[in-house]
Amino acid sequence: MSATDHTPTHDPSSQCARLLKHLKKHRRITNRQLISMGIFRGSARIKDLRDEGWIIVTNRVHRGLFEFVLVGLRDED
Template sequence: MGKALTNTAKILKLLKANGSATNRELNTVGGFRYGARLHELRQEGHIIVTERVHEGLYRFIYKGEDGDTDEYEVAA
């Protein structure tokens, strides 16, 4: 039997596969503490940009990891 993925690993897998995810999608995959999981990923060096779509809906865009040779843009 395989080892179950942590919520952090599930969120990272989703972001890498789709390039982005909304807070609603992250709630279903990573639970209501998805913000803490995103913080952990950022602390590990993953570049995740937050974009407000409209009131109550945010999109989290995966831009790679620190040290990647691809250029990325971080929204202010």
């Protein structure tokens, strides 16, 4: 299954849905961008997406700034 075929289980207006939409379009987001989107517990939303099977890598850019990169969707074998 490809990342574009995966249907999320959350409400389209939820923070997870907005975050996933952004990641699919731009492939990356920083913790500061998350805050500007009104997502104040970004790490928790990233964990929710990971629990759904999305592969998201976290990179520390510098002190206090992290970048989350969407790699894809884990295969369900």
